[in-house]
Amino acid sequence: LATAAVLFFFARKLWGEAEGYVAASVFLTMPLTVAFARTVIFDSALTFFVVVSLVAYWFAIEEGNKRWSILAWAAMGFAMITKGPVTFILVLFVAIPYAWRRKALRVLFPVLGIVAFAVIIAPWLWGVTQVVPEFLRYVLVTETAARMATNELKRTGPPWYFVPYLIGGALPWSIVLLASAKRLRREPARLYLLLWLVIPFVFFSISQSKRPQYILPLMAPLALLIAQVWQEARTRAAAIVLAALGALLLASPLFLHRAKMEPEVAAVVPVTAMVLGAAFLLGGLVALFAKRRELVFIALSLPILVLPTAADPLLEGISQRRSAKHMVAELQPYLQPQTQIIGVEAFTGSMAFYLQRPITVVTADATELTSNYLMRRYEKYTTDPASPLKPLPYFERSLISTESRIYIVRKKDTRWLTMLEARGWRPVADSAHHVAYAR
Numbered sequence: 001l002a003t004a005a006v007l008f009f010f011a012r013k014l015w016g017e018a019e020g021y022v023a024a025s026v027f028l029t030m031p032l033t034v035a036f037a038r039t040v041i042f043d044s045a046l047t048f049f050v051v052v053s054l055v056a057y058w059f060a061i062e063e064g065n066k067r068w069s070i071l072a073w074a075a076m077g078f079a080m081i082t083k084g085p086v087t088f089i090l091v092l093f094v095a096i097p098y099a100w101r102r103k104a105l106r107v108l109f110p111v112l113g114i115v116a117f118a119v120i121i122a123p124w125l126w127g128v129t130q131v132v133p134e135f136l137r138y139v140l141v142t143e144t145a146a147r148m149a150t151n152e153l154k155r156t157g158p159p160w161y162f163v164p165y166l167i168g169g170a171l172p173w174s175i176v177l178l179a180s181a182k183r184l185r186r187e188p189a190r191l192y193l194l195l196w197l198v199i200p201f202v203f204f205s206i207s208q209s210k211r212p213q214y215i216l217p218l219m220a221p222l223a224l225l226i227a228q229v230w231q232e233a234r235t236r237a238a239a240i241v242l243a244a245l246g247a248l249l250l251a252s253p254l255f256l257h258r259a260k261m262e263p264e265v266a267a268v269v270p271v272t273a274m275v276l277g278a279a280f281l282l283g284g285l286v287a288l289f290a291k292r293r294e295l296v297f298i299a300l301s302l303p304i305l306v307l308p309t310a311a312d313p314l315l316e317g318i319s320q321r322r323s324a325k326h327m328v329a330e331l332q333p334y335l336q337p338q339t340q341i342i343g344v345e346a347f348t349g350s351m352a353f354y355l356q357r358p359i360t361v362v363t364a365d366a367t368e369l370t371s372n373y374l375m376r377r378y379e380k381y382t383t384d385p386a387s388p389l390k391p392l393p394y395f396e397r398s399l400i401s402t403e404s405r406i407y408i409v410r411k412k413d414t415r416w417l418t419m420l421e422a423r424g425w426r427p428v429a430d431s432a433h434h435v436a437y438a439r
Contacts, residue, residue, distance in 0.1 A: 003048045004028050007220060010055045011227045014189050022297070023227035029304040030219050032169030032212070038308065042082050043213040049079035050090045050217045057095040058192055061102050066110040073113030077120030085144050089203055090217055094196045102188070138373055157210035162201060165212045170219060172300050173226050175238035183232045184225065193228075196221035235296050239287035242303060246281025249273045262432070264317040272314045279306040321432040328354035330429035331406065334438045339404040343368070344395050344416045346408045346434055359408075360388050362395045399423055407437040 004024040012020030027033055036044050052075040060068035072091070079087040092108075099105045128135050167174045184190050197218055204214050226233070253270040261269060279302055286299035320326070328351070341359045343351070347368040352359055366374045366381070366389060374381065374389070381389040395416070398405065407425065409416045411433060425437040 001028075003044075003051050003220065006048070006051050006055055007223055010058070011224055013059075014224075015228060019227040019230065022230045023223045025297070025301065026173050026226045027219055027223035029301040030170045030173060030223070031304060031307065032165070032216055033219050034304060034307060035169075036213055036216055039213075041213060043216045046079055046083040046087075046090075047217045047220065049075045049082060050087070051220045053079065053087075053091045054094060054196055054220075057091070057099075057108065058189075060107050061095070061099050061104045062188070064104065064107055066107055066113070069107055069110045070113040070116055072108075073110070073117040074120060077117040080117075080121050081124045084139055090200050093199050093203065094192075097199070098192050098195055101191070138376075142372060142376065156208045159205050161210045162205055162212075162215050166201065166215055166218065166222075169212065169215070170222050172238035172242050172303075173222065175241050176233050176235055176300070177222060177225055177229070179234040179237045180229045180232065183234070184229050189228065190225075193221040193225050197225070230297075231293070235287055235300065238300060239284045239296075241284070242280050242300070243284025243288065246277045246279070246284055246303075249277030249280060252277070262317075262321055264320045265314065268313040268317045272310055275310040276303065276306065279303045279310065322348075322350065323354075324348055324351040324431050324434065325354050327351075327429045327431040327434060327436060331355075331436055331438075334406060334428055334436075336404050339406055341406050341408065342395070342398060343408045345392075345413060346410050348434075351408065351434070358388055360390060360394075362390045362392060362398075364392050405438075408434050409437065411435055 004027050007027050008020040008024040010020075011023035053072045056068045056072035056075065058068075060066065060072060072095075076087050076091055079091070095108055096105070099108050125136065132138075170177075201215065201218060204210065250273070252273045256266075256269055256273070283299045283302035286302075287296045290296050290299060335357075341355060341357060343359050343361045345363055345368060347359060347361045347363075361368060363369075363378075363382075366378045369375075378389075381387040382391045396419075399419075406428075407416075407420055409420065411417075411430070417435070420437045425439055427435050428438045429436040
């Protein structure tokens with residue numbers, strides 16, 4: 001919402017109030033925006049700070065006013081402590097070429113701006129490095145250089161990886177923009193927005209690390225380009241795409257029974273598909289035949305407006321399989337203040353959240369924690385007596401102890417399941433993926 005407000009302000013300053021409403025509304029009705037606004041991940045916050053930085057830089061360059069550059073650097077400071085050095089790629093790689101073309105490079109680097117940037121990141125950086133001395137090296141070498149230049153973190157993909165995410169993540173507006181590209185007005189703002197869209201997209205496409213959320217900041221310039229062209233935009237292709245998707249979704253229950261789905265998901269998928277199908281089909285047909293631009297805009301927005309509510313039962317079904325909430329509720333009668341929880345090659349954030357107590361994790365490589373940092377420091381933490389990470393031999397040694405314990409094991413790990421049951425432990429709670437043992 002804050003990002004949409006900044007886009008409204010920017011578009012209104014550039015073109016007028018109507019375009020401001022279009023920019024904000026388009027951004028809020030993009031599937032990628034909707035998805036990551038509802039995901040516990042840093043990229044929505046990063047997008048906000050990047051948008052503030054680039055909007056401020058635009059005014060700094062066009063007005064020759066360094067006060068805007070100070071704001072840009074302050075926003076970059078918050079972006080830096082949100083997601084790291086990728087901030088410079090998303091902001092400076094866009095602003096510098098444009099400022100060079102406009103012969104305004106000097107305005108980008110005011111002393112007070114760089115001071116503001118340092119003041120924002122320095123206390124945070126100092127605090128983190130007091131706890132984790134090697135943190136800075138890890139961020140710069142592993143999480144930035146290695147992530148971008150190598151496949152060491154196993155997040156690579158083909159060069160066209162982001163194409164479907166950009167088109168689908170901005171649907172139907174991406175289709176509108178593609179159909180209306182020739183109608184974009186020739187003005188400085190068009191170049192700036194295209195640089196904002198193209199440069200990060202190319203960089204991430206050639207990078208060795210690829211995830212859909214990386215291009216979330218690109219939804220902003222796309223929304224602004226739609227606002228610029230909206231009054232002359234060609235919407236027929238987008239309307240046909242929506243109607244076709246709606247027809248496919250409405251017909252999908254006829255074939256879904258052939259797909260392998262878990263019971264919790266299978267029970268709600270047909271209804272979800274029908275509701276979304278109706279919204280897509282209705283939106284597409286209205287957008288196809290409506291004469292008023294306002295009605296066309298509402299119709300194109302309709303499917304994404306319906307998406308969060310319509311998909312809620314499906315997400316609830318998925319969450320029942322992924323969450324440890326019910327398993328932990330079943331465990332409560334067996335939990336005493338002194339009870340030790342041991343995850344044998346088993347750990348999830350959901351488990352930790354609902355247990356609200358430390359979990360000792362017995363692990364061969366720390367992959368259960370999904371943390372690149374911990375995986376690369378496995379030896380350090382498994383040899384520290386105070387650490388909750390333990391090597392595999394700890395499991396067999398713990399079975400001898402008489403202390404109160406509960407073991408949590410993955411259902412597919414028959415080796416550990418068999419060993420526990422042979423020692424007299426019995427299952428007392430389970431989830432879709434884990435089972436808990438007690439005596």
